[in-house]
Amino acid sequence: MDDPSYPVVxxxxxxxxxxxxxVGTVEGALVPPWDVILEATLHRQDLWDFHKQHGxxxxxxxxxxxxxxxxxxxxxxxxxxxxxxxxxxxxDFSRPFATPDFESKSSCYALMPRDVLLIIGDQIIExxxxxxxxxxxxxxxxxxxxxxxxxxxxxxxxPRPQLSQESYVEGFVAPQEGEPMRTIxxxxxxxxxxxxxxxxxxxxxxxxxxxxxxxxxxxxxxHLGPEYRVHEIEVYDTHPMHIDATFYPLAPGKLLIxxxxxxxVPEMFGKSGWDILVCPEPMMPESRPMYNCSRWICMNVLxxxxxxxxxSKGEDRLIQALKxxxxxxxxxxxxxxxxxxxxxxxxxxxxRRRGELQSYF
Ligand code: ABU
Numbered sequence: 001m002d003d004p005s006y007p008v009v010x011x012x013x014x015x016x017x018x019x020x021x022x023v024g025t026v027e028g029a030l031v032p033p034w035d036v037i038l039e040a041t042l043h044r045q046d047l048w049d050f051h052k053q054h055g056x057x058x059x060x061x062x063x064x065x066x067x068x069x070x071x072x073x074x075x076x077x078x079x080x081x082x083x084x085x086x087x088x089x090x091x092d093f094s095r096p097f098a099t100p101d102f103e104s105k106s107s108c109y110a111l112m113p114r115d116v117l118l119i120i121g122d123q124i125i126e127x128x129x130x131x132x133x134x135x136x137x138x139x140x141x142x143x144x145x146x147x148x149x150x151x152x153x154x155x156x157x158x159p160r161p162q163l164s165q166e167s168y169v170e171g172f173v174a175p176q177e178g179e180p181m182r183t184i185x186x187x188x189x190x191x192x193x194x195x196x197x198x199x200x201x202x203x204x205x206x207x208x209x210x211x212x213x214x215x216x217x218x219x220x221x222x223h224l225g226p227e228y229r230v231h232e233i234e235v236y237d238t239h240p241m242h243i244d245a246t247f248y249p250l251a252p253g254k255l256l257i258x259x260x261x262x263x264x265v266p267e268m269f270g271k272s273g274w275d276i277l278v279c280p281e282p283m284m285p286e287s288r289p290m291y292n293c294s295r296w297i298c299m300n301v302l303x304x305x306x307x308x309x310x311x312s313k314g315e316d317r318l319i320q321a322l323k324x325x326x327x328x329x330x331x332x333x334x335x336x337x338x339x340x341x342x343x344x345x346x347x348x349x350x351x352r353r354r355g356e357l358q359s360y361f
Pocket of ligand 1: 195241242243244245246292293294295296297342346
């Protein structure tokens with residue numbers, strides 16, 4: 001950073017020029033231990049058995065090696081594009097733990113900082129995550145948070161959830177395709193992952209999911225105060241988890257949407273002249289096992305500025321579409337990382353983008 005007077009943490013949207021980012025790590029990653037919430041998040045039921053059998057153990061080495069190779073390429077591109085890359089502190093995720101309300105065989109990983117830390121302006125918010133096995137995941141980021149705090153950032157934690165049985169709908173069964181949308185969370189306490197929200201200056205867009213309830217959205221709005229408007233987006237997803245493969249403002253006036261999950265774009269976009277960019281059908285083969293997300297993870301790109309966008313190699317339809325929409329795509333191999341984790345947006349959290357808080361509506 002050239003200018004020492006500039007905030008060390010500063011992120012108001014998804015597209016201001018990116019200067020510093022935290023990228024997750026494959027090191028120590030474990031298969032998430034089986035928990036009721038996995039039934040609500042995993043799109044493919046045939047993968048439940050894998051989690052039931054291997055949950056709490058390291059991912060097979062060949063999957064980890066392949067994911068590491070993708071992550072190395074991602075980091076290499078970021079650095080070559082002038083972005084400072086930070087990574088979490090190594091943490092032993094294998095230790096079992098218990099609270100008065102639940103027990104977990106282990107933690108999971110620090111693959112996806114986007115879920116754990118919500119950065120709004122100069123503020124880092126540790127989020128009240130809904131997965132019991134991710135309860136202590138924030139520990140892998142504490143060193144970075146302390147460093148950013150000492151350098152001037154604000155740093156808070158949302159109310160620590162209890163994640164007792166009262167947080168989850170008893171006997172929950174995820175809807176079949178075409179059935180009305182429902183989610184596993186009750187309104188017992190505020191819950192959300194950082195990736196359930198997406199930033200667009202003074203406006204934030206959030207969708208209820210298997211990690212985010214209405215109470216969490218209300219908490220976020222009240223915490224951020226009247227400077228911000230938190231909008232709940234209606235999505236259709238039988239296994240909803242996060243908004244960043246569903247509804248993604250890529251640049252001023254350009255909103256990328258998942259055509260299967262978004263039936264109605266809020267009027268404010270049309271009224272303000274935004275282009276609605278419909279994500280083409282993913283190209284990842286359907287046969288590829290996806291242990292943590294869906295093929296729509298192709299939408300989970302990362303903007304380096306209003307033009308440059310890191311996008312998965314192999315997603316040629318999306319790459320062509322992005323070019324046609326005026327972007328400059330930078331392809332990076334990522335299907336192997338996505339197999340056990342998520343996309344570029346999931347695998348990172350932008351710490352500093354050069355820009356000011358403004359309204360785009
Ligand atoms: N951030 C993860 C998105 C998961 C999915 O929609 O496939």
